[in-house]
Amino acid sequence: MLYDQAIFHPAGDRSLVMEFGDGIEPVINARIRLMAKAIETSEEIEIDEIIPTYRSIQIFYSPLTIDVAELIEKLRAIEEALPEDAGSDYRIVSIPTVYGGDFGPDLEHVAEHNGLTPEEVIRIHTGTDYLLYMLGFTPGFSYLGGMSETIATPRLLKPRVKIPAGSVGIAGSQTGVYPIDSPGGWQLIGRTPLKMYDPLAETPVLLKAGDYVRFVAIDQAEYEAIEQQVAQGTYQVSIEQGGELNHGDD
Amino acid sequence: MAMIKIQQSGPLTTIQDKGRYGYMQYGMMPAGAMDELSMYLANLLVGNDPTEAVIEAAYLGPTITFDADEVVAVTGARCTLSLNGEEVPMWRSLSVQAGDVLKLSPVTQGLYVYLAFSRGLDVPLIMGSKSTYLRGKLGGLEGRKLKTGDVIALGEEKRPDPGLMLDPYHLPEFKSKRILRVVLGPQDDYFTEEGITNFLSQDYTITQEADRMGYRLDGEPIAHKAGPDIISDGIAHGTVQVPGNGLPIILLSDRGTTGGYTKIATVIAPDICALVQMPPGSKLNFDAISVEEANAIYRETFGELEKYLIPIEEDAQVIAPEVSESSSVDDGFSAYEVEHDGRKYIIRVKKL
Numbered sequence: 219m220l221y222d223q224a225i226f227h228p229a230g231d232r233s234l235v236m237e238f239g240d241g242i243e244p245v246i247n248a249r250i251r252l253m254a255k256a257i258e259t260s261e262e263i264e265i266d267e268i269i270p271t272y273r274s275i276q277i278f279y280s281p282l283t284i285d286v287a288e289l290i291e292k293l294r295a296i297e298e299a300l301p302e303d304a305g306s307d308y309r310i311v312s313i314p315t316v317y318g319g320d321f322g323p324d325l326e327h328v329a330e331h332n333g334l335t336p337e338e339v340i341r342i343h344t345g346t347d348y349l350l351y352m353l354g355f356t357p358g359f360s361y362l363g364g365m366s367e368t369i370a371t372p373r374l375l376k377p378r379v380k381i382p383a384g385s386v387g388i389a390g391s392q393t394g395v396y397p398i399d400s401p402g403g404w405q406l407i408g409r410t411p412l413k414m415y416d417p418l419a420e421t422p423v424l425l426k427a428g429d430y431v432r433f434v435a436i437d438q439a440e441y442e443a444i445e446q447q448v449a450q451g452t453y454q455v456s457i458e459q460g461g462e463l464n465h466g467d468d
Numbered sequence: 469m470a471m472i473k474i475q476q477s478g479p480l481t482t483i484q485d486k487g488r489y490g491y492m493q494y495g496m497m498p499a500g501a502m503d504e505l506s507m508y509l510a511n512l513l514v515g516n517d518p519t520e521a522v523i524e525a526a527y528l529g530p531t532i533t534f535d536a537d538e539v540v541a542v543t544g545a546r547c548t549l550s551l552n553g554e555e556v557p558m559w560r561s562l563s564v565q566a567g568d569v570l571k572l573s574p575v576t577q578g579l580y581v582y583l584a585f586s587r588g589l590d591v592p593l594i595m596g597s598k599s600t601y602l603r604g605k606l607g608g609l610e611g612r613k614l615k616t617g618d619v620i621a622l623g624e625e626k627r628p629d630p631g632l633m634l635d636p637y638h639l640p641e642f643k644s645k646r647i648l649r650v651v652l653g654p655q656d657d658y659f660t661e662e663g664i665t666n667f668l669s670q671d672y673t674i675t676q677e678a679d680r681m682g683y684r685l686d687g688e689p690i691a692h693k694a695g696p697d698i699i700s701d702g703i704a705h706g707t708v709q710v711p712g713n714g715l716p717i718i719l720l721s722d723r724g725t726t727g728g729y730t731k732i733a734t735v736i737a738p739d740i741c742a743l744v745q746m747p748p749g750s751k752l753n754f755d756a757i758s759v760e761e762a763n764a765i766y767r768e769t770f771g772e773l774e775k776y777l778i779p780i781e782e783d784a785q786v787i788a789p790e791v792s793e794s795s796s797v798d799d800g801f802s803a804y805e806v807e808h809d810g811r812k813y814i815i816r817v818k819k820l
Contacts, residue, residue: 227654230734231762233704235654242699254493269493269702269725276702278492281763282771353495354700354726357604361700397495417594417606423494 220246224253224297226290227274231281232266236293237274242363246273247351248304251428255307256296263292270427271352272361306460309429310347313395313410314436314444315386317343321409321441328371328388328405340435342369343407346466347430348393358397358415358423362431365393366466377403384410386433397423408433411445412455424455430463470536470587470622475569477616478528483589483608484721485521488597492702492725499599499607500721502580502680502744504737506544508773509634510584513541513561515627518773521591521598523583523614529572530614532583536566538622539586539629545578545745546642559634560780577642578745586629587622602680602722632777636814640742645671645751648743649765650708650733652756655698658730659710663691667732672716672752681722682709683743685752689714692730700728706735708754720744736762738769 220239227235238253239246254270257263257277266278279289317340318325329336348362370391378401381387385396387404396402397415410433414424425431434456436444447453474481484507487500501507501524508518523530529547542549542558549556550571556562564570575581591598591609600608609620656664672687696712703709703726707719711729718735719727733754735743743752757765806813 228651228734228759229654229702229731230651230704230706231736231759231766233702233734234759235701267490267492271701271726272699274701276704278489278704281766285763286759352700352726353493355495355724357491357494357496359495417604422491422496422595427493 219243220249224293226293228286229276233276233278234286234289234293235274235276236297239273242272242351244349244363245304247349247428248308249300250275251308252300252304253297254428256300257293260292260296263289263296265289269352269354271354308460309426310432310458310461310463311425311429312432312434312456312458313386313412314440315344315408315410315433316438316441317386317408317435319438321438322386322407324371324374324387324405325407328369328407331371332369334369339369339407342366342466343388343393344433344435345464347432347463350425350427350429350431352427353423353425356398356400357417358425360394360397360414360425360431362392362394364465365391367391371405373403374405377401378406381406382409384412384414386410408435409441411441411448412453413448432464469590469624470534470538470626471619472538472585472622473533473535474530474614474616474618474620475533476531476571477614477618478525478530478572480526481530481614482524482600482602483521483591483614483620484524484599485597486519486599487721488595488599488601488607491595495725496595497601497604497723497725498705498721499597499601499680501582501599502721503544503582503741505741505769506580506582506640507584508770509559509776510541510543510582512773512777513543513559513630513632513634514539514584514586515561515630516584516586516588520584521589521608522585523589525572525581525583526579528574529581529583531569531571534564534566534568534570536622536626538564538626540564540570541584542572542581543584543634544581545575547575547581548573557633559639561629561632563629578640579747580744585622586627587625590621590623631780633780635776635778637811638776639814640745642745644746644749645753646739646742646746647753647755648739649736649757649762650739650754651736651759651762652733653731654701655730656732658692658694658696658698659732660691660693663714664732666690667716668754668756670753672754674746674748674750674752676748678748679722680720682717682719685716685718687715690716690732696729698728698730700726703727703731704734706737706740707731708733708735718743737766 386408487498605611670688672685677684
């Protein structure tokens with residue numbers, strides 16, 4: 219449930235938590251997206267940075283610049299001026315993905331586990347736009363919500379030692395992309411040639427909390443072409459402002 | 469271009485600055501110096517901006533040779549410092565010459581020691597910071613610990629020797645038992661009354677599991693009302709997280725940005741600097757203060773860093789000191805705590 223007014227929780231001498239609701243819900247996250255943007259663009263308030271999460275925003279400030287009472291007052295004013303409806307102020311970011319084969323060695327298993335064909339798994343996985351609630355854990359790791367239960371599959375019993383960056387996986391009813399090479403137990407159904415995380419790039423992390431992620435099926439030739447463009451820095455990631463969201467069939 | 473060479477690295481020596489801030493919302497943990505205040509003061513002692521990158525070493529600092537004249541300073545944990553074999557003081561601007569060898573001995577009190585260079589360290593800025601993030605293999609020198617034989621380029625501009633030293637009044641005290649001031653929250657309401665009482669009254673001991681990521685504590689478990697899990701949210705520097713076993717973990721420089729365990733409180737910034745210098749086995753108590761008090765203490769500690777430093781006085785004299793305590797230390801010096809005009813000073817003397 220979205221609170222009528224955000225609740226403030228202290229988090230030490232240099233940060234503050236502003237909590238907007240009590241669960242994981244798109245409506246709460248939409249409010250957070252609005253507030254995060256308003257804080258970041260406000261000229262009234264001088265803060266260091268924010269971490270938007272599922273149901274709250276953590277605000278980091280310097281007591282040399284502002285004290286907590288003044289900060290809360292200014293945040294309250296920003297909150298009160300927010301529009302009621304978040305509207306379509308979000309980005310839809312397309313992630314081109316090759317499904318199956320060497321890139322998605324567990325696609326067959328995910329299909330079998332759910333009594334589907336691999337083609338049906340791909341159709342369901344690409345048919346929903348996933349809300350990126352927050353990033354955390356490691357740089358660029360996205361917590362996505364909204365995957366259909368019809369393709370939910372438990373984690374591997376034995377995690378892989380190394381999963382290549384860009385791998386698209388399923389763990390229970392979560393889906394996501396591995397931003398860096400890492401060990402892991404997710405069922406791998408595909409891989410994207412996009413760099414979700416590039417520490418040397420001007421924008422080191424492609425996605426932002428509040429984005430919607432749309433997986434788009436491509437073939438291996440397209441993968442190689444995009445991979446080359448990414449390496450040359452010429453690839454333009456497809457980012458749609460607002461636009462209609464896919465919610466899947468169920 | 470001026471360079472330094474690491475003749476002997478020490479076990480955990482990295483390049484750190486204030487930390488990689490501004491990217492936490494993307495999951496980038498900030499890293500940064502464990503003891504911020506010692507880092508700031510090391511930089512001021514060489515005439516730098518307080519947030520310039522420094523070398524941070526745990527347990528044993530490096531031995532370094534210089535190929536150009538430079539101004540350096542060493543702060544933080546207590547260790548014996550020698551320049552070409554002759555002992556020189558910590559917490560003081562030191563002019564060194566091309567060919568000089570600066571050697572740090574193992575720390576005798578505290579854990580993290582800081583070395584600042586007036587030219588700064590010429591390593592790439594990644595996301596606005598030179599801090600080493602070891603697990604992310606990023607920042608500092610090639611994203612790794614410094615090793616014996618490394619050569620590190622210094623920046624362009626050597627600043628004049630500012631001739632400063634730490635006001636002895638501010639010399640850090642290394643204690644094996646300390647009260648840490650905390651602000652309760654953001655999830656203190658997830659704990660039983662008895663749990664909160666335990667947290668604020670019992671002794672907690674720093675365990676062997678203490679590193680740049682965090683210090684795990686042992687002691688009376690802190691009981692949750694209904695389990696340790698929350699909907700994952702953000703983590704601050706100094707967050708005291710309490711997982712299912714009820715034993716607190718204080719999250720430090722290499723913390724993750726988000727987490728799913730209850731957070732009972734946050735240690736205030738000045739006390740984080742004291743905490744990180746306490747080795748495993750040290751005892752802690754927690755004292756809750758308000759955010760307003762914590763903000764005020766922050767301003768008092770970090771607001772005017774210059775107040776910690778005084779010009780080097782080679783012929784300092786003590787007039788009519790009232791000696792309250794003396795102790796012998798292993799380097800041939802004796803230390804006296806004296807009170808004069810209502811202020812306390814530590815005077816170190818050596819028989820010539």
